[in-house]
Amino acid sequence: MKPFTYTRASDINSAIATAASEPGAAFIAGATELANWMKDGIQNPTRLIDINSLPLSEIVIQPN
Numbered sequence: 001m002k003p004f005t006y007t008r009a010s011d012i013n014s015a016i017a018t019a020a021s022e023p024g025a026a027f028i029a030g031a032t033e034l035a036n037w038m039k040d041g042i043q044n045p046t047r048l049i050d051i052n053s054l055p056l057s058e059i060v061i062q063p064n
């Protein structure tokens with residue numbers, strides 16, 4: 001597994017700003033396969049942004 005930094009988001013806007021400022025960032029929430037993918041070298045994020053504590057019911061990615 002490659003080194004990475006971990007950030008716990010305090011609000012939605014800061015989570016988005018952190019992800020936007022670091023192209024290698026990935027969100028993590030709840031049960032995730034991301035840790036296994038990182039161990040296997042499938043994914044190599046430079047920063048994990050923990051959004052577990054945010055008041056989100058769903059995440060929708062809007063196309064550009």
